[in-house]
Amino acid sequence: MNKPILIIDDEATIRESLSDIIEDEGFSTLTASTAEEGLELVETENVALVLLDIWLGDGMDGLTALKRIKDRLDIPVIMISGHGNIETAVQAIQDGAHDFIEKPLSYEKVILSVANGLRYARLEHENRLLRERSVEKAKLTGESVRIASLRRQIEMVAPTDAWVLITGEHGTGKELVAQAIHRLSTSADQPMIEVNCTAIPEELIESELFGHVKGSFTGAQSNKRGKFDLASGGILFLDEIGDMSLKTQAKILRILQEQKFERFGGSRTIKVNVRVLAATNKNLEEEIEKGNLRADLYYRLNVVPIHLPCLAERTEDIPELVAELMQRVKEKG
Structure with missing residues (x-):
């Protein structure tokens, strides 16, 4: 449209x-x-x-x-x-x-x-x-069986509209996978809007995600479009989704289900069309058992799960990773 x-x-x-x-x-x-x-x-x-x-x-x-x-x-x-x-x-x-x-x-x-x-x-x-795109993009390095399988998963899911939940330990490349999906997606001509859920203070996360209207809180001197709004027609990447409060999870669940929301302090309903990629380093099923994560949000996001192996599970890639790192150091002088 x-x-x-x-x-x-x-x-x-x-x-x-x-x-x-x-x-x-x-x-x-x-x-x-x-x-x-x-x-x-x-x-x-x-x-x-x-x-x-x-x-x-x-x-x-x-x-x-x-x-x-x-x-x-x-x-x-x-x-x-x-x-x-x-x-x-x-x-x-x-x-x-x-x-x-x-x-x-x-x-x-x-x-x-x-x-x-x-x-x-x-x-x-x-x-x-x-x-x-002229800036060299970070890539998934390695030729191990696990990395080859990961590339195939990315190539299969990227051209679809399916939502993806990317899991893995810190440093395994979850953001790289999200970027790769975006580059191969049908919305590659639109920017991927990224949100680090741990980097936004709890009191500001609603404004950041949904936007706000002028005067809705101290310092809101003008209207502001939120991340969901900016991502409409493209991809929204929610990094560290497991660190959101239950209150914010409830609000996000409504948007994911209905693809509509109101800005913080506003009453007008805004409709969007957003594909969501989410990532976490936590075991979300355990977080559900602990009461830290809504089960309905987990099932809504976990349409296509992609799990990234840690380096200990693909040690054959270490020589190539070291060579790439040395090349980057050399280029930077």
Whole structure:
């Protein structure tokens, strides 16, 4: 499903006209009559592009809203004006606008500008992925029977939508397995959103995972999208899942079951489509017996289990691991 295009204009007829034009091309739209309402949508929705009027009545003007959008997100913004002049256009472009179109709106000009903006965003995204992939990726080293079996498991499960529970001792490469699954998955063109469940204080984990609304707690000066929201359409990697509190486990279970949630301090329900990879160094069945882990959460995550062997179980890989380590030390000087 395409990300929506946001239209911010104080004239209802313009909002309706632009929505009709864009939806005729197969895109979905969101609309706002003020900059403030538009900024709220930018922060809470996964918007592909913004059409923003410069003159917006008595509230915040479009140029100010443009700066706030560009400060927060790298998405194309097309400015609209019925009182355009060269100075305003130049100022908008300097502030980060992708294009500038004037009223009365031309169907062809709107479609061309939107298409160019989306193409630019797609190329920027592809370039960013290429830069990320140009950095040497850590790999699963070894040719032992256990590592060969592990590679086959990854190759089989990666192209599916199945959730995976990765278990193994500290240092066995659980994150490497998650990265490998992501690279071979159908959502490899989207970033994998990673959450280290042990690194987030208990009082902040709800905000981190689900996001929050402005004013929901001291220091919440603006709305914030959470990890589940950011991962929608792609993969969320929950590392050290066994260290979450029972309270947070209950909230995560609901999202996993229903694929929807509310931000901390908010009431609006947000729907997502997330594939979850989880990892832990604990024996989760023992954690269930101790009362530290919900059994229903375990069964929800443990769709495809992958267990990583410790080094003592694949000693034949040690020479290759040592050689790789020495090569890295040599390259770093």
